[in-house]
Amino acid sequence: MAAGASSPPALELRGLAKTYRAGRRAALRGIDLRVGPGELVGLLGPNGAGKTTLTKIACGLVAPTAGSAHVAGAPAGTADARRATGYLAELFRFPEWLTADEVLRLHQRLARSAGGERERRERLAEVGLETSADLRVGAMSKGMQQRLGIAQALVGAPRVVLLDEPTSALDPVGRAVVRELLVALRERGVGVLLSSHLLGEVERVCDRVAIVVDGRVVADDAPRALTRPAGVELETDRGTRLVPDAGREDAPALVAAAVADGERVYGVRVRRSTLEDVYRDAVGDAGDRGVQRR
């Protein structure tokens, strides 16, 4: 991890609230969230829960109604905070007539990055676009544009990267590339806030998961800590059955009992609830507004 222990949090939100004037809709109702240096935090929630608003406040595109947001110790939206931020919007577009290399060059200038051609080559290689530097945005597929968007977010060595649905247009190979990139960012000490509907992606890669429902964080912990034991499953010649209250330590006794009862045991699995189960429990009826298990 590149950042020292005394580094300020990559992102810190305290009591963050936002009410949009149009419709007087409360999008956020007091969010506390912290992303440490080198920490990957997944942000889950149904459509309209406030994830995009939260991300936009963190990068200074939206002003909070109450509370505070700090990026690497600087108030969100200030020049210092913007210097430390990389951002990929859910809905973004680059000028179609720019090439991938020109997009990165533009953002290098704006980020005042001295990385030059080497940085551009590295960023494109990280997202699997190393052979597409001279390809115009207009000639790229949606997935390639999304990868370019991620590469753009990483220009200028940000200390926190805010990714709003970064893999929604990517195929499984593209998602694997992004997963590897996220792991690499963690190793570099970059904090990442990953907003997504793809629970499997989040569960696989994130250190912590925050679930937002109706503008509030209803769960915030490591994926392993959020899930719970869900019994032991036995597969025998009489069929497969689940013993819901059993745990890992009960498995040998269950197998022994089955064998003693004349059953032939083919398999035994200790079950845990999945992040999807946790998510569905957390969001309740609101969860019908959008969850994808991939």
Place this chain on the structure above:
Amino acid sequence: MSDVLTIARLGLREAVRRRVLPVVLALSVAFLVLYWLGVGVVREDAVPTGGALGPAVAEQVEPALDAATTGVLLGLASFATLFLGATLAIFLTAGAIRGDAERGLLQPLLVRPPGRLRVLAGRWLTATAVAVPYTLVLHLGATSIMRWRGGTAPDAALLSAVELSLAVGLIALLSLAASVLLSQVAGGIGAFMAVGAGLVGSLLGQIGDAIDSGGLQRAADVVAIVLPFEGLYEDVLHRLTADSREPLLSLGPFGGADPAGPAQLAWTAVWALAVAAIASHRFARQDL
């Protein structure tokens, strides 16, 4: 400053890519050619000769008609130049903020260190870097045609062109401010209507002068204050047609021709700063 130039360069490349410049150049050449032809026809055919009126009458009437014709032709050049320059400025700015934000083009730029005010300044610089020199060159081209083809050299051709260019710069500023507050279509229409309202206001002022209507005169004064680019345009007309305003041009089709005093010029500067400040203030606090 380099950030502003980077944003401005991006806008210029966008304008080139959309072929705005070639289209505008082609239309401008068409206008100048038509103007060339028009000036020639008017000069050769429309001014009565001494033979038709008799030498004594012609001696009195011809100079006045000549001055009036010159005034109309120069007024036409100024009106057309303002219209083309304003059109270019509005097309370059109408979607610069809200339009680009709705398309998702703006957000990646705004989260970078330069921030919103420099992006706003860059967008204005794009429009002025194109529309202001364009207006200057087009108006100088038209007055040059008047000099070579029409045989009349306006005294204040360069100053008039500069003033008209400033008017177009103000229209670009107004249109950009509208693009902060309104969608692309609404902002563009609003800016065009503001230009039209300025011209109507000055015509009302002329009518007010002609029929001695205080209400119309006050309405024109209010329009000139609210939309000071109209005051600059009137000053251009005044400079170019001062010799021939009475009586034929007092109700001419190209707007009023009142001089802009130092107070109006000072107000124009204050207005520009105020519009820029309001646009910056609103943009800085806008949720995107």
